[in-house]
Amino acid sequence: MADKKKNLTPAQQEYQQFQNQREVKRPVLKNCVKAFFVGGFICLIGQFIQMFFIYNFNFTEETAGNPTVAVMVFIAMLLTGFGVYDRMAQFGGAGTAVPVTGFGNAVISAAIEHRTEGFILGVGGNMFKLAGSVIMTGVFAAFLIALIKTILIQWGGL
Amino acid sequence: MYWLLSVVITGALLAGCQNQPGAEPGAGINDPIKVGTAEIVNQDIARNAEKQLKEENHLKDVQAVNDGKKLLIAAQVPHNERFSLKKIEKKMNRQAKKQFPDHEVTLSMDKKIHLEVMELKGKLSEGGIGKKKWKKEIERIIKLSKEKT
Numbered sequence: 001m002a003d004k005k006k007n008l009t010p011a012q013q014e015y016q017q018f019q020n021q022r023e024v025k026r027p028v029l030k031n032c033v034k035a036f037f038v039g040g041f042i043c044l045i046g047q048f049i050q051m052f053f054i055y056n057f058n059f060t061e062e063t064a065g066n067p068t069v070a071v072m073v074f075i076a077m078l079l080t081g082f083g084v085y086d087r088m089a090q091f092g093g094a095g096t097a098v099p100v101t102g103f104g105n106a107v108i109s110a111a112i113e114h115r116t117e118g119f120i121l122g123v124g125g126n127m128f129k130l131a132g133s134v135i136m137t138g139v140f141a142a143f144l145i146a147l148i149k150t151i152l153i154q155w156g157g158l
Numbered sequence: 159m160y161w162l163l164s165v166v167i168t169g170a171l172l173a174g175c176q177n178q179p180g181a182e183p184g185a186g187i188n189d190p191i192k193v194g195t196a197e198i199v200n201q202d203i204a205r206n207a208e209k210q211l212k213e214e215n216h217l218k219d220v221q222a223v224n225d226g227k228k229l230l231i232a233a234q235v236p237h238n239e240r241f242s243l244k245k246i247e248k249k250m251n252r253q254a255k256k257q258f259p260d261h262e263v264t265l266s267m268d269k270k271i272h273l274e275v276m277e278l279k280g281k282l283s284e285g286g287i288g289k290k291k292w293k294k295e296i297e298r299i300i301k302l303s304k305e306k307t
Contacts, residue, residue: 060269060303061269063307
């Protein structure tokens with residue numbers, strides 16, 4: 001960063017200063033608070049769905065997680081299709097992307113974006129363009145954590 | 159959009175700060191068991207386990223049922239202690255197995271198991287369950303508590 005600044009001409013540096021003064025500051029704290037509450041609200045809905053499965057079906061707290069995740073992703077997919085999730089994301093930012101609903105949004109928004117290219121090469125080929133990296137990172141992170149846990153249990157006597 | 163934020167914050171505060179002493183899970187379930195009347199399966203062991211575990215641990219509620227050598231205990235810890243749920247479960251399991259060495263103890267901290275045990279106890283106190291059904295139900299709940307997927 002410092003090197004980049006050194007290479008700039010005086011006029012460019014002056015412009016950068018001018019830009020820094022005029023630039024609208026990002027409301028980081030406000031965004032964090034919004035993301036916290038929107039993300040929390042999504043998790044609250046998830047909790048309601050989990051409780052619904054526990055009370056009405058033969059699911060325990062442990063097993064109710066799977067259908068809950070499926071339902072949450074499905075709802076997010078529907079909301080993305082109707083254009084509601086995008087509005088929520090504009091307000092909540094990372095609060096809508098971090099929970100599992102963000103995954104559903106990533107799949108469907110990519111599918112919508114490429115639908116003009118056809119069903120196979122467009123929708124099918126690009127559906128997991130964003131979500132694929134999420135799956136890959138998730139699987140790899142799970143593998144690493146499992147490896148660390150196994151090592152700790154085997155040698156650390158945890 | 160600010161109204162939405164304020165509604166969410168107010169809702170969260172109101173829901174989090176409410177105090178309902180009467181709404182505790184299991185409130186009233188223990189009381190109406192008719193002691194002395196014909197209980198199809200003797201529940202002294204279960205009552206004993208409930209009493210001892212509640213004395214030794216900080217629990218929100220504990221419910222237990224027994225059938226012959228099988229003892230099924232379902233406990234609920236206060237919400238802020240759920241972070242150390244596994245630790246508490248391990249400790250309680252050890253305690254229960256030490257107290258009832260000749261029983262096959264199954265301990266669960268799961269909400270569903272707690273609900274099922276409460277329901278079963280309710281049926282017993284009302285007298286709406288037979289001995290065969292009782293045994294079958296306990297076996298079903300034990301199986302459910304061991305399910306992973």
